[in-house]
Amino acid sequence: MSELFSNPFYQRALAAxxxxxxxxxxxxxxxxxxxxxxxxxxLSHTMLPGIAxxxxxxxxxxxxxxxVGALFAALMVGLGSVAIARxxxxxxxxxxxxxxxxxxxxxxxxLPRLDTRQELEHWLFGDIMAVGDSDLKIAFWIGAFTLVSxxxxxxxxxxxxxxxxxxxxxxxxxxxxxxxxxxxLVLSLVSSLQAVGCVLSVGMLIAPAATISLLTDRxxxxxxxxxxxxxxxxxxxxxxxxxxxxxxxxxxxILLGIFFLLAWLFSPKYGVFAMRRS
Amino acid sequence: xxxEHHDCCAHHAHHHEMVIDALQVRYRNNLALDGVSxxxxxxNRVALVGPNGAGKSxxxxxxxxxxxxxxxxxxxxxxxxxxxxxxxxxxxxxxxVDWSFPITVRGLVEMGRYPQTGMFGxxxxxxxxxxxxxxxxxxxxxxxxxxxxxxxxxxxxxxxLARALAQEAHVLLLDEPFTGLDRNASRQLSDxxxxxxxxxxxxxxxxxxxxxxxxLFDEALLLxxxxxxxxxxxxxxxxxxxxRAFGHIxxxxxxxxxxxxxxxx
Numbered sequence: 001m002s003e004l005f006s007n008p009f010y011q012r013a014l015a016a017x018x019x020x021x022x023x024x025x026x027x028x029x030x031x032x033x034x035x036x037x038x039x040x041x042x043l044s045h046t047m048l049p050g051i052a053x054x055x056x057x058x059x060x061x062x063x064x065x066x067x068v069g070a071l072f073a074a075l076m077v078g079l080g081s082v083a084i085a086r087x088x089x090x091x092x093x094x095x096x097x098x099x100x101x102x103x104x105x106x107x108x109x110x111l112p113r114l115d116t117r118q119e120l121e122h123w124l125f126g127d128i129m130a131v132g133d134s135d136l137k138i139a140f141w142i143g144a145f146t147l148v149s150x151x152x153x154x155x156x157x158x159x160x161x162x163x164x165x166x167x168x169x170x171x172x173x174x175x176x177x178x179x180x181x182x183x184x185l186v187l188s189l190v191s192s193l194q195a196v197g198c199v200l201s202v203g204m205l206i207a208p209a210a211t212i213s214l215l216t217d218r219x220x221x222x223x224x225x226x227x228x229x230x231x232x233x234x235x236x237x238x239x240x241x242x243x244x245x246x247x248x249x250x251x252x253x254i255l256l257g258i259f260f261l262l263a264w265l266f267s268p269k270y271g272v273f274a275m276r277r278s
Numbered sequence: 279x280x281x282e283h284h285d286c287c288a289h290h291a292h293h294h295e296m297v298i299d300a301l302q303v304r305y306r307n308n309l310a311l312d313g314v315s316x317x318x319x320x321x322n323r324v325a326l327v328g329p330n331g332a333g334k335s336x337x338x339x340x341x342x343x344x345x346x347x348x349x350x351x352x353x354x355x356x357x358x359x360x361x362x363x364x365x366x367x368x369x370x371x372x373x374x375v376d377w378s379f380p381i382t383v384r385g386l387v388e389m390g391r392y393p394q395t396g397m398f399g400x401x402x403x404x405x406x407x408x409x410x411x412x413x414x415x416x417x418x419x420x421x422x423x424x425x426x427x428x429x430x431x432x433x434x435x436x437x438x439l440a441r442a443l444a445q446e447a448h449v450l451l452l453d454e455p456f457t458g459l460d461r462n463a464s465r466q467l468s469d470x471x472x473x474x475x476x477x478x479x480x481x482x483x484x485x486x487x488x489x490x491x492x493x494l495f496d497e498a499l500l501l502x503x504x505x506x507x508x509x510x511x512x513x514x515x516x517x518x519x520x521x522r523a524f525g526h527i528x529x530x531x532x533x534x535x536x537x538x539x540x541x542x543x
Contacts (some may be wrong), residue, residue, distance in 0.1 A: 033379065156397055159389055162379055163370065165344040169362040170392045170445070217380050217425035 004242055009129050013248065016131045016139055017234035020195050021252075023143030025208035025230015026150065027188045029223040030181055032209040033161045038093070039078075040205055042100040044189050046073040047198040048107030048123060055114050067190045074186050077103055126197030126249040128238060135194050142191040146184050150223075153180065158219060195234070196249040203253035204230060207260050214263040214270045233259060294320035294355055296449065296480060301350035303333070303340050309503060310336045314350070316499055316508040320448065323471055323481040325491045325511060328501035329524050334484035335371065337501065338451045341482065342368035354449070363449075364393035367442030371453040372434070377427040383437045384422040387412055390444035412443035416470070432463030439470065450474065452483035456494070468494050491515060 004010050031040050047070040054069025077099050084099075085092035111123065122130075131139075150157065159167035160177040168174045185205070192201040209226035216222060237252030244251065265272050296318055303311040311333040318324050326334040339345045341352060343362025352359040354366075367390070381389075390412070391405045413419050416436040421429065426437060435455055442450050455471075456464055471494070475481050485491050491498055491511055498511040502523045507514040 152398060155389075155392060155395070158381075159392055162376065162381065162389070163374075165339075166342075166368055166370065167392075169343045169366070169368060171362070171364065171396075172392065173397075213380060217382060219380050219385060222380055 009131075010238075010242070012131045012133070012136060013128045013238050014235060016128055016136055016195055017238045017248075017252070018231050019136075019139045019143045020192050021204065021231040021234025022227040023139075023146050023230075024188050024192055024201070024204040025233075026223050026227035027146055027184060028205050028207065028209035028230065029212075029219075029226045030150075030157070030161070031185075031206050032213055032222070032226075033158075033219075034181070037202075037206045037210075039096060040185065041202045042077065042096050043074050043185065044198045044202045044205075045100050045104040046070075046077045046107075047189055047193065048111065049073050049103045050107075051123060051193075051198075052107050052110045052114060056110075066193065067186070070190055071186050073103060074182075078182075122197070123193070124197045124199050125247065126193060126195050126200065128195040128248045128252075131194055139191045139194070142187050146188060149180065150184065153177070154223075157181065196252055200249050200253045203256055204234070207253070207256035208233065211256070211260045211263045214260075214267040229259060230256070294448065294478075294480070295353070297353040298341070299351050299353065301337070301340060301352070302348050303336050303345060304348045311340065312504050314499075314501070314505050316505065318480065318482075318497060320478050320480045321475055322497055323475045323483070323495045325483060325485040325495035325498040326501055327485055327488065327491055327498050327515065327523075328506075332502045332523070334486075334501060335453050337499075338368065338453050338482065338484055341449075342366050342451050344368060364445065365447055366449045366451060367445050367447030369435070369438040369442065369450065369452045369455065372431070372458055374453075375426075375434075377434075379426070381426055382422065383418055383424050383426060383429070383440075384409065384413065386426060386437055387418075387422075387440045387444045390441035390447075393445060408446070409444050412440040415443055416440040430463065431459050432466055435459070435463075435467055436470070439474070447479075449480045449482065452481065454484050454486065456483075456485060456487065456490070488515060488520065 031037055047066075050069035050071070050073025051066050052069070053072060054065035054067075057069070058065040077096070080099050081092050081096040084090055084095040156167070156172045157177055157180070159170065159172050160174050164174050167177075188205060189198070189201050192204055195201075196204060208230040209222050211229055212222050212225040216225060233256040234252050237255045238248045240246075240255065241248040241251040263271070266274075268274055297315075298317070299315050301311060301314040302309070314333075314337060326337055328334055336345060340347045343359070343366070346361075354363055359366075387409050388401070388405075391401070391408060394408075395401060395405060413422055416439055418433070418436055418440055421433060421437075426434060429437060439450070455467060459467060471481050471483075475496070483495070485495065492515060495511045497509060498514040499508045500506040500514050500519050500523050506523050507516075507519045
């Protein structure tokens with residue numbers, strides 16, 4: 001084990017897991033409170049055509065072009081589903097599901113044709129062992145931005161999540177808060193691409209706070225606890241993957257899933273067993 | 279909330295008047311409210327009464343600024359309220375609240391301080407004191423660490439009222455506050471609203487139980503998209519007016535049949 005820690009790939013992977021795990025775990029608090037886990041999943045799948053689009057446009061694959069492409073695709077899918085649902089005939093969830101699967105399919109179809117060395121699999125499931133120094137820097141700045149802005153604006157953000165109408169009447173700029181959350185979400189998705197890929201990033205953005213929400217009633221605990229659990233799950237996943245000789249990305253998400261299952265079963269207050277006893 | 283904090287006016291009520299003037303609300307092509315006008319003042323409890331879909335909730339939300347009004351104006355203490363006023367607090371109907379939201383009673387009451395602290399402001403000692411005294415005034419100090427789902431219906435109403443007090447609101451807009459409360463909780467809430475009004479606040483609440491309205495409220499607005507009557511509760515809820523609002527017993531579905539108010543209430 002000890003020679004693993006002196007391996008620079010391994011060191012970078014652990015650092016990335018720690019930062020991305022914490023930032024995404026923290027942000028998962030918003031996803032859980034907003035009850036829009038499924039639209040996060042839709043959004044993450046749209047990243048694939050977005051990235052393909054970004055590569056087409058800029059000719060190269062950088063975190064920057066990935067972000068622009070992902071943001072573009074997420075906006076198109078998000079706004080498209082709202083526009084279609086406005087007709088009343090199709091529910092927004094239905095519209096979202098149709099559009100995002102189509103967009104994802106387009107991404108799967110186009111990506112092998114693009115002149116990049118990266119494999120499709122890399123985008124779907126990530127490769128945390130291949131994290132470079134520049135990726136680490138970006139993960140750090142995205143994480144720092146998420147934490148700082150979310151903490152500075154925690155109160156208006158929570159008011160917006162709890163009762164958007166009442167918040168607006170209290171003077172909270174509700175629309176700005178929605179856009180801010182959306183931006184932070186896309187940023188978090190982009191930062192976790194490298195580690196776990198666009199499909200599994202959903203797990204890191206939902207599971208930590210979902211687990212904590214079974215264990216606490218305090219809002220701040222949901223965020224900080226989610227961050228801690230996300231970091232523990234990500235770092236633990238990388239270590240466990242080396243031991244089991246499995247790919248780290250899936251192990252991270254499986255580990256987070258197991259945490260959730262345990263909390264669901266054994267939470268002293270909201271667990272299945274606790275409920276049965278009372 | 280102690281009396282000295284409250285500059286609203288049990289003694290000279292005429293200074294603190296709320297005037298609703300020709301208010302109209304449209305949802306797309308539906309006229310939800312039209313030509314609603316009435317005037318009342320601090321120290322009163324006003325019931326909004328009318329059949330389902332009469333616009334009671336819409337009127338509350340329009341006053342609170344939660345739905346845009348398409349015409350008319352609202353005057354509070356002589357000045358027109360633009361979109362919303364921080365002196366108004368809205369208390370939602372029970373079904374509209376996400377009770378599983380991980381927030382404690384104290385956290386909920388702290389939310390009331392947003393107009394004072396603003397986007398970036400830190401919570402000052404003054405804010406803490408306001409939260410503390412709001413919790414104390416509504417007898418919630420022992421429950422402040424509870425998650426909001428772990429309260430009884432009456433306690434939940436009090437928690438939202440405490441948030442309004444922490445906001446230093448002068449006008450309390452309550453959507454069906456008595457719905458779902460048992461006898462005891464109902465009586466407690468009624469005493470509480472009386473006290474809050476007596477301290478100089480204006481309480482406006484939608485209310486569907488015709489029989490209890492005159493006992494629980496000072497004034498009533500009978501509403502069916504348009505106002506049918508406004509005045510002292512017992513007088514407004516006369517048999518003739520009720521017939522005009524609810525129609526003859528025919529089209530009444532899920533609510534108690536409208537009955538003329540009798541005197542033994």
